[in-house]
Amino acid sequence: DTAVSQTPKYLVTQMGNDKSIKCEQNLGHDTMYWYKQDSKKFLKIMFSYNNKELIINETVPNRFSPKSPDKAHLNLHINSLELGDSAVYFCASSPMILETQYFGPGTRLLVL
Amino acid sequence: QKEVEQNSGPLSVPEGAIASLNCTYSDRGSQSFFWYRQYSGKSPELIMSIYSNGDKEDGRFTAQLNKASQYVSLLIRDSQPSDSATYLCAVKSSGYSTLTFGKGTMLLVSP
Numbered sequence: 001d002t003a004v005s006q007t008p009k010y011l012v013t014q015m016g017n018d019k020s021i022k023c024e025q026n027l028g029h030d031t032m033y034w035y036k037q038d039s040k041k042f043l044k045i046m047f048s049y050n051n052k053e054l055i056i057n058e059t060v061p062n063r064f065s066p067k068s069p070d071k072a073h074l075n076l077h078i079n080s081l082e083l084g085d086s087a088v089y090f091c092a093s094s095p096m097i098l099e100t101q102y103f104g105p106g107t108r109l110l111v112l
Numbered sequence: 113q114k115e116v117e118q119n120s121g122p123l124s125v126p127e128g129a130i131a132s133l134n135c136t137y138s139d140r141g142s143q144s145f146f147w148y149r150q151y152s153g154k155s156p157e158l159i160m161s162i163y164s165n166g167d168k169e170d171g172r173f174t175a176q177l178n179k180a181s182q183y184v185s186l187l188i189r190d191s192q193p194s195d196s197a198t199y200l201c202a203v204k205s206s207g208y209s210t211l212t213f214g215k216g217t218m219l220l221v222s223p
Binding site: 040 | 154155156158161200210211212213215216
């Protein structure tokens with residue numbers, strides 16, 4: 001059973017399009033995260049939700065909008081995609097804030 | 113700005129040797145420290161966590177923490193080619209609700 005899953009695994013799209021990435025965890029964790037890993041492999045936090053409540057919103061363009069319909073799901077919608085958005089986006093979850101985080105397989109986004 | 117610094121490498125060691133990976137952090141109030149391993153094209157996976165000064169051993173892996181020096185390290189004994197990966201140091205800083213990751217050190221273990 002996959003603990004943290006993401007869809008899609010790969011996403012190739014044109015500049016200006018809008019796309020969504022979905023994340024689900026079946027670990028019963030309360031906290032979920034979105035990270036961006038750029039071409040230099042630097043892993044940077046974007047958002048964090050605890051029990052569906054936004055607790056971290058880093059300096060991310062407002063073209064990125066997270067949504068958590070319930071504590072097992074955290075989605076990321078991106079408007080007006082730009083070349084610089086090309087990266088791997090990882091979802092993660094943890095039992096509580098500050099506890100060990102478990103990562104999903106990643107979504108590889110390429111904006112052309 | 114909370115910072116976590118790692119040498120990007122690559123660190124090359126022969127099979128069977130000890131690999132030593134180092135990490136320094138800027139926030140003296142940091143409380144929790146983690147080492148993740150990331151294979152190329154894969155997601156980070158947790159190897160070790162350490163919360164108090166000293167050593168913590170788990171199989172071939174030993175994490176070492178020195179809060180006074182703001183330094184955490186990971187030793188891999190009897191390195192294997194399958195250990196070749198990027199190792200990410202992550203720190204939970206005081207008053208911050210998530211982890212700050214270093215840029216990772218690439219380890220190459222040659223047969």
